[in-house]
Amino acid sequence: MSTELTTAEEIGVGEYRYGFHEPVEGYVFRGRKGLNRDVVAQISEMKREPEWMRQFRLDSLELFFQKPMPHWGGDLSQLDFQDIYYYVRASDRQEKSWDDVPDDIRRTYDRLGIPEAEKKYLAGVKAQYESEVVYGSLQEDLANKGVIFTDTDSAVREHPDLVREYFGTVIPPADNKFAALNSAVWSGGSFIYVPKGVHIEFPLQAYFRINSENMGQFERTLIIVDEGASVHYVEGCTAPTYSTESLHSAVVEIIVKRNARCRYTTIQNWSNNVYNLVTKRAMAYGDSLMEWVDGNLGSKLTMKYPAIYLMEPGARGETLSIAFANRGQHQDAGAKMVHCAPHTSSRIISKSISKGGGRSSYRGLVKMQGDAHHCKSNVVCDALILDPQSRSDTYPYIEVDQDDVAVEHEASVSKIAEEQLLYLMSRGLTEPEASAMIVTGFIEPLVKELPMEYAVEMNRLIELQMEGSVG
Amino acid sequence: MSSVLTIRDLQVSVEDVPILRGVNLTLRQGEVHALMGPNGSGKSTLAYALVGHPKYEITGGSVEIDGQSLNALDPCERARLGLFLAFQYPVTIPGVKVSDFLRHAVTNIRNPHRKEGEGLIPMREFRKELKQLMEELGMDTEFARRYLNEGFSGGEKKRMEILQLALLKPKFAILDETDSGLDSDAVRVVSEGLRKLAGPQMGVLIITHHERLLEYNVPQYTHVMLAGKIVETGDATLAHELHNHGYAQIRERHPVEAAEERDRQQRFATATAGK
Numbered sequence: 001m002s003t004e005l006t007t008a009e010e011i012g013v014g015e016y017r018y019g020f021h022e023p024v025e026g027y028v029f030r031g032r033k034g035l036n037r038d039v040v041a042q043i044s045e046m047k048r049e050p051e052w053m054r055q056f057r058l059d060s061l062e063l064f065f066q067k068p069m070p071h072w073g074g075d076l077s078q079l080d081f082q083d084i085y086y087y088v089r090a091s092d093r094q095e096k097s098w099d100d101v102p103d104d105i106r107r108t109y110d111r112l113g114i115p116e117a118e119k120k121y122l123a124g125v126k127a128q129y130e131s132e133v134v135y136g137s138l139q140e141d142l143a144n145k146g147v148i149f150t151d152t153d154s155a156v157r158e159h160p161d162l163v164r165e166y167f168g169t170v171i172p173p174a175d176n177k178f179a180a181l182n183s184a185v186w187s188g189g190s191f192i193y194v195p196k197g198v199h200i201e202f203p204l205q206a207y208f209r210i211n212s213e214n215m216g217q218f219e220r221t222l223i224i225v226d227e228g229a230s231v232h233y234v235e236g237c238t239a240p241t242y243s244t245e246s247l248h249s250a251v252v253e254i255i256v257k258r259n260a261r262c263r264y265t266t267i268q269n270w271s272n273n274v275y276n277l278v279t280k281r282a283m284a285y286g287d288s289l290m291e292w293v294d295g296n297l298g299s300k301l302t303m304k305y306p307a308i309y310l311m312e313p314g315a316r317g318e319t320l321s322i323a324f325a326n327r328g329q330h331q332d333a334g335a336k337m338v339h340c341a342p343h344t345s346s347r348i349i350s351k352s353i354s355k356g357g358g359r360s361s362y363r364g365l366v367k368m369q370g371d372a373h374h375c376k377s378n379v380v381c382d383a384l385i386l387d388p389q390s391r392s393d394t395y396p397y398i399e400v401d402q403d404d405v406a407v408e409h410e411a412s413v414s415k416i417a418e419e420q421l422l423y424l425m426s427r428g429l430t431e432p433e434a435s436a437m438i439v440t441g442f443i444e445p446l447v448k449e450l451p452m453e454y455a456v457e458m459n460r461l462i463e464l465q466m467e468g469s470v471g
Numbered sequence: 472m473s474s475v476l477t478i479r480d481l482q483v484s485v486e487d488v489p490i491l492r493g494v495n496l497t498l499r500q501g502e503v504h505a506l507m508g509p510n511g512s513g514k515s516t517l518a519y520a521l522v523g524h525p526k527y528e529i530t531g532g533s534v535e536i537d538g539q540s541l542n543a544l545d546p547c548e549r550a551r552l553g554l555f556l557a558f559q560y561p562v563t564i565p566g567v568k569v570s571d572f573l574r575h576a577v578t579n580i581r582n583p584h585r586k587e588g589e590g591l592i593p594m595r596e597f598r599k600e601l602k603q604l605m606e607e608l609g610m611d612t613e614f615a616r617r618y619l620n621e622g623f624s625g626g627e628k629k630r631m632e633i634l635q636l637a638l639l640k641p642k643f644a645i646l647d648e649t650d651s652g653l654d655s656d657a658v659r660v661v662s663e664g665l666r667k668l669a670g671p672q673m674g675v676l677i678i679t680h681h682e683r684l685l686e687y688n689v690p691q692y693t694h695v696m697l698a699g700k701i702v703e704t705g706d707a708t709l710a711h712e713l714h715n716h717g718y719a720q721i722r723e724r725h726p727v728e729a730a731e732e733r734d735r736q737q738r739f740a741t742a743t744a745g746k
Contacts, residue, residue: 426549
């Protein structure tokens with residue numbers, strides 16, 4: 001029984017379903033590899049940006065050059081910034097109908113099932129292919145209520161006041177090296193504005209696809225949820241499997257105003273040649289709720305710690321994260337909760353699975369600063385290690401200035417117990433089925449938070465990861 | 472044709488320590504056997520070895536169902552041939568819903584040649600059957616939505632085992648101390664449940680210290696194990712006698728095995744003292 005499966009694993013069958021790439025003819029623009037002022041200036045020029053944005057980019061580039069590579073987290077020594085395409089445009093227009101999207105690009109999204117999903121349960125969709133958004137839609141009634149859901153490039157042109165007010169305020173370019181890089185070369189991403197009191201019932205989804213080899217994708221997302229409004233935004237990410245590395249380095253800024261709610265769900269399933277180095281941060285104001293639901297299944301290395309700054313009393317922050325590190329992968333993921341005001345609360349639940357020599361790390365920060373008294377934070381990290389070759393680490397940081405606060409941290413590391421496998425197998429389940437069931441159960445507390453369609457997708461992805469798990 | 476489970480001269484070691492030293496037992500569909508014996512005599516070892524626990528290594532002899540050897544089969548293949556163990560200590564599997572687990576199990580058992588990824592039995596049909604069985608066993612149907620054995624009381628766990636037995640309808644069921652740790656009401660529920668299930672299509676091997684389970688399920692055969700061997704086989708009266716008088720007379724009648732039992736206890740005491 002195990003011989004066949006081992007062979008299947010060796011050749012990588014069933015490990016990654018999205019590794020295909022469609023040959024696309026006639027890209028509109030493909031710059032040269034590498035990064036300097038000219039490349040950045042050219043991006044800005046091609047986008048016909050206002051001078052302030054051009055200057056913002058060039059200043060950010062200087063910061064990027066000045067800042068050292070992070071020496072913590074994952075191994076970045078193989079990442080060569082001069083071996084990457086920073087701006088690639090496959091199509092010169094963003095379409096409102098899938099029929100108008102060039103056939104070879106559309107085929108990719110068909111294979112990913114996006115147009116179908118849109119018909120069934122989404123309020124709006126953005127599809128980003130390489131550097132630019134190639135398709136966008138938003139339900140008409142939402143547009144009539146003043147909801148804006150567009151790509152960030154269009155937002156710079158069409159909603160300059162809103163963009164200028166918030167862009168780069170949550171994550172300034174100087175925040176870290178990759179935030180600086182994104183600020184210099186950003187392209188695409190979603191811009192969302194939800195007006196006061198507007199509730200968006202169905203999720204808005206963005207789908208990010210890298211197709212070229214050595215591609216760098218640097219989308220920039222800005223979400224503003226005005227007072228008393230609510231939105232659920234979902235992003236999915238995939239890329240073809242190449243033998244050389246690609247880089248995905250996004251910046252996501254979110255402002256959740258008083259009494260508003262925002263949930264941001266990521267199902268990241270990059271192929272195993274992608275460095276995924278992302279900065280995500282939200283500012284949550286009085287009595288608001290910000291939630292990150294973060295699923296990391298793909299990539300070679302992910303370093304991502306979605307943050308929530310709790311700015312006013314009553315603000316709540318929650319991060320649920322799942323990481324699955326398979327062979328050749330390092331998931332360095334976690335969360336940051338910064339309590340800047342009294343009477344704020346946060347919760348972090350992190351579950352990680354390591355398999356086939358993969359490594360997952362939880363890295364988290366809970367900070368209660370200044371007069372942030374009467375705050376609560378609860379952190380639970382559970383790691384499941386499926387075989388002796390795999391690894392799991394936990395790096396929890398807690399910084400508290402006040403006495404009147406409650407911070408709880410629990411961590412556990414477990415292996416699939418022989419007794420659990422025996423029990424399930426003695427009821428007729430094969431070993432891979434039994435392992436998959438145990439793993440699915442392990443992440444169930446998070447998966448049940450996902451909308452049903454995504455929960456099904458998540459479980460399916462986990463099952464795929466578990467295929468060939470018998471060595 | 473009625474099936475038969477044949478255990479022939481079975482020898483089993485755990486971490487290279489021999490526990491079973493040549494067990495012989497033949498169980499036919501429709502029969503009820505009781506297996507008794509003092510603690511450490513090897514009853515649970517036999518149960519685990521039959522079901523295919525990887526730590527319990529068969530070093531000699533054979534286990535067969537209708538002539539097909541189970542020795543080299545994994546637990547899943549054995550289950551698909553119709554073998555079932557009601558565990559003494561059912562494990563908890565967090566996050567796995569009882570109904571999801573049972574639907575997978577029942578699909579595989581009823582379609583033993585199912586390939587991975589092939590469809591499960593239809594949801595409606597399965598739900599209906601499960602609901603009916605739970606009601607028959609006096610179980611709250613809410614249990615189907617709970618996580619497998621998580622937060623279950625001792626009695627609830629044992630009832631869950633009986634529910635699985637009812638659903639999977641094995642040819643051969645081994646019950647490893649299914650009545651232990653239960654109050655008398657729970658024992659009655661489990662005993663009655665088993666009586667309803669056991670019939671001409673099921674061979675049952677009941678491992679027990681107590682008599683209650685056997686009152687409801689009168690064995691045709693009672694086997695007594697001592698130091699890794701079945702030393703006596705009788706009928707229901709033997710079970711009754713052992714319950715009333717303990718194992719002193721058994722040890723007297725089988726001095727060689729009794730001596731081996733003492734040796735084992737000593738070795739065990741020395742080994743644990745050294746740790």
